[in-house]
Amino acid sequence: MAAMVTQARPARRDDEPVRIGALAPLTPPGWAEAGRHLVAGLELAAREVNDAGGIAGRPLELVVRDTAADPRRAEAAVDELAGLGVAALAGEYHSVVARTAAARADDLGVPFLCSSAVLDALTEQPADGIARIAPAQSHGWRLYADFLLGAGHRRIAVATQPSVYWASGTRILHGELAPRGGTVVELDVGALTPEALCDALAGSGATALLLLVGHPDPAVPLVRAVRGDPRLAGLLIGAPAGQPEFAGWAAELGAAGAGVPFLRYLPARPTPLGVRVGSALRERLAEAPSFVAFEGYDTVAVLADVLRRRGAAGARTAAWADVAVDGTRGPIRFSRVPGIDVWQWAWPPVQVVDRDPADPGSFRVLHTG
Amino acid sequence: MKTRRTQQERTASTTKDLVGAARAHFARDGYATASLDAICDRAGISKGALYHHFRNKQTLFRAVYEAEQHRLRDAIAAAFRACPDPWDGLRAGQRAFLTGSIEPGTQRITLLDAPGALGWAVMREVQADCRAMTRRGLEQAVHADGDSAVPAVELDAMASVVFGALCECAMAVAHAPDPDAVLAASLRQVDLLVTALPGAGARAV
Structure with missing residues (x-):
C-alpha cells in the first residue's frame, strides 16, 4: 500500500489523447438512426478540433459506447469510461438512459454534457457537473401545445406507452392545455390494438392524436391504421418527440407520414457555421442531417472549449457558467433555469415542422418559438 | 354583455390558480423547499390571499x-x-x-x-x-x-x-x-x- 501511495504517476505524454466518452443508441431497441446522427456530429466536431491543433496540442479522442436505450448499459458504460479516465462524457438521445447516465456521472464526479435528452428531471437533485444542450421537454412541448391551440385543437388524444418520458410529456400537455380550455384523452397502446385505438378515437371527439410512442413500432402501424380509417379522415396526427424527422419514417410511411407536425431544434435561418457543418454532415451521413447531428457537433464544440480553457483535469470541475461558444444554431451559454437541476442552454431554437404532403422529402415550418 | 362573477366563482378561480402554481413548485422543488412566496408570485396573488384560502x-x-x-x-x-x-x-x-x-x-x-x-x-x-x-x-x-x-x-x-x-x-x-x-x-x-x-x-x- 505504501508503495502505491509513494509511486509517482507516470508523466503524461504531450501526445496522449484527451478522451471524451460518448453515449448513443446505436442498436435497437434504441433509436439507432438518431444515434448514428448524434455520433456523426460528435465525430465531425472532434475531427475539426484535432485539425485545429487539438486540446493544447493533445489529440481529442472520442470513445463511443452503444447504450441501446438501456439505462443499465449506460450505467456500465459510464463506469467503464470513468475508469478509462475520460475528461468528460457527452451524448445520449433517450431521456431515461440519459437520466441514469447523469446520476452515475454525478456520483463519479465526471462532467457530462447531455446533447439530446430533454426530460426536465434529468437529475433528481441539483448537479453542478451536468449540463445540457437540448431544450427541456417542458420548453419545447409548451411550444407544441401553443401550436395545437393556435390551430384550433382543443380536444387532444395521446397514444402513449408506459414510460417516464411519455408520462412527463402527457403531464406537460395537460398542464398547458387544461388552463386554456383544452383536454387530453389518454389512450394506452399497450392495452389497445391499432384497430381498437381507432375505435376509441372515433368516439372520443378528439381532433388531434399525438404519438407518444416509440418508432418504428408501434408508431408506424398506428399511423397506417389511423390514415386508413375513413372515420378519422380529418384527424391531425402529431409527434412532438420528433419521430418523423428521420429518413426511416419517410421510407416506411411515404405520403402517410407527411403532415405530422413534430419538434426540431433548428433556427429559422442557419448560421454560417451551421451551413458549413450541415454540408459536412450531409456528406458524412449521405443524407440530410437531423438536428440531433447538430446537437452532437455543438456538444463537442462546447467540451473542446471547456477543455482548452481549463485543461483536461480542470474539466472535472467544469464551470459551465463560463461557456461562451458560437454553436451551429446560435450562441451557446449555460444558466440555471427554474425547475431544471442541470446547467441548461436556455434556449436552443425550437420549431414545429412537418413533412410537406406535396413533397415528403422536404419540411415545412409551421410554428417557431 | 359582461357578467360579474360571483364570490363563489372568484374563490374557485383563485383556489384553482393557487393549486396549479403550488403543483408546479411542489413538483419541482419538493415540499420542504418549495417557497410560498414563489407560489404566490406564480399565481399572481398576495400572501394574505393565500392564507385566506389555505391555513x-x-x-x-x-x-x-x-x-x-x-x-x-x-x-x-x-x-x-x-x-x-x-x-x-x-x-x-x-x-x-x-x-x-x-x-x-x-x-x-x-x-x-x-x-x-x-x-x-x-x-x-x-x-x-x-x-x-x-x-x-x-x-x-x-x-x-x-x-x-x-x-x-x-x-x-x-x-x-x-x-x-x-x-x-x-x-x-x-x-x-x-x-x-x-x-x-x-x-x-x-x-x-x-x-x-x-x-x-x-x-x-
Whole structure:
C-alpha cells in the first residue's frame, strides 16, 4: 500500500489523447438512426478540433459506447469510461438512459454534457457537473401545445406507452392545455390494438392524436391504421418527440407520414457555421442531417472549449457558467433555469415542422418559438 | 354583455390558480423547499390571499395531493369505461394508475413527499377514491357473469390486495434506477395478479 501511495504517476505524454466518452443508441431497441446522427456530429466536431491543433496540442479522442436505450448499459458504460479516465462524457438521445447516465456521472464526479435528452428531471437533485444542450421537454412541448391551440385543437388524444418520458410529456400537455380550455384523452397502446385505438378515437371527439410512442413500432402501424380509417379522415396526427424527422419514417410511411407536425431544434435561418457543418454532415451521413447531428457537433464544440480553457483535469470541475461558444444554431451559454437541476442552454431554437404532403422529402415550418 | 362573477366563482378561480402554481413548485422543488412566496408570485396573488384560502403550507400541499389523486382516479375510471369487458377494464384501469404515477412531478408529490408531509392517515383518506374505484371495477368484473355470490368482505380484501400491490409497485418504480423496466415488469405482474382472481381465469389474456 505504501508503495502505491509513494509511486509517482507516470508523466503524461504531450501526445496522449484527451478522451471524451460518448453515449448513443446505436442498436435497437434504441433509436439507432438518431444515434448514428448524434455520433456523426460528435465525430465531425472532434475531427475539426484535432485539425485545429487539438486540446493544447493533445489529440481529442472520442470513445463511443452503444447504450441501446438501456439505462443499465449506460450505467456500465459510464463506469467503464470513468475508469478509462475520460475528461468528460457527452451524448445520449433517450431521456431515461440519459437520466441514469447523469446520476452515475454525478456520483463519479465526471462532467457530462447531455446533447439530446430533454426530460426536465434529468437529475433528481441539483448537479453542478451536468449540463445540457437540448431544450427541456417542458420548453419545447409548451411550444407544441401553443401550436395545437393556435390551430384550433382543443380536444387532444395521446397514444402513449408506459414510460417516464411519455408520462412527463402527457403531464406537460395537460398542464398547458387544461388552463386554456383544452383536454387530453389518454389512450394506452399497450392495452389497445391499432384497430381498437381507432375505435376509441372515433368516439372520443378528439381532433388531434399525438404519438407518444416509440418508432418504428408501434408508431408506424398506428399511423397506417389511423390514415386508413375513413372515420378519422380529418384527424391531425402529431409527434412532438420528433419521430418523423428521420429518413426511416419517410421510407416506411411515404405520403402517410407527411403532415405530422413534430419538434426540431433548428433556427429559422442557419448560421454560417451551421451551413458549413450541415454540408459536412450531409456528406458524412449521405443524407440530410437531423438536428440531433447538430446537437452532437455543438456538444463537442462546447467540451473542446471547456477543455482548452481549463485543461483536461480542470474539466472535472467544469464551470459551465463560463461557456461562451458560437454553436451551429446560435450562441451557446449555460444558466440555471427554474425547475431544471442541470446547467441548461436556455434556449436552443425550437420549431414545429412537418413533412410537406406535396413533397415528403422536404419540411415545412409551421410554428417557431 | 359582461357578467360579474360571483364570490363563489372568484374563490374557485383563485383556489384553482393557487393549486396549479403550488403543483408546479411542489413538483419541482419538493415540499420542504418549495417557497410560498414563489407560489404566490406564480399565481399572481398576495400572501394574505393565500392564507385566506389555505391555513398553511401543509393544507395547500394536501390540496395539490388531492388534485393528483383525483387525476389518477379519473384516469382509472376513463380506462375502465373504454373497455367493454370489465376484466379488461380492470387491467386498463390498473395500467392507467401505474403509468399515471410515474411522471417525475407526480412521483415527487404523491410518493416521495406526501408520506412525510401529510402522514399515513391523511394519505389513506385522500387515496380512498382510487381504492374505491379499484373496488368498484372489481365488483363489476366479478359480478359480470351474473355471479353475485362474492361477499362484500371478500371484495374488500380483493381490493386491498390489488390496490396495495399497485401502490407498492408505484413506489418501487419511483425509486428504481431503471423506472421504465420496473414499470413494464410491474404491469406484467399486476396483469397476472388479476388473472388469478376468482372469475378472471377464463378470461386470462
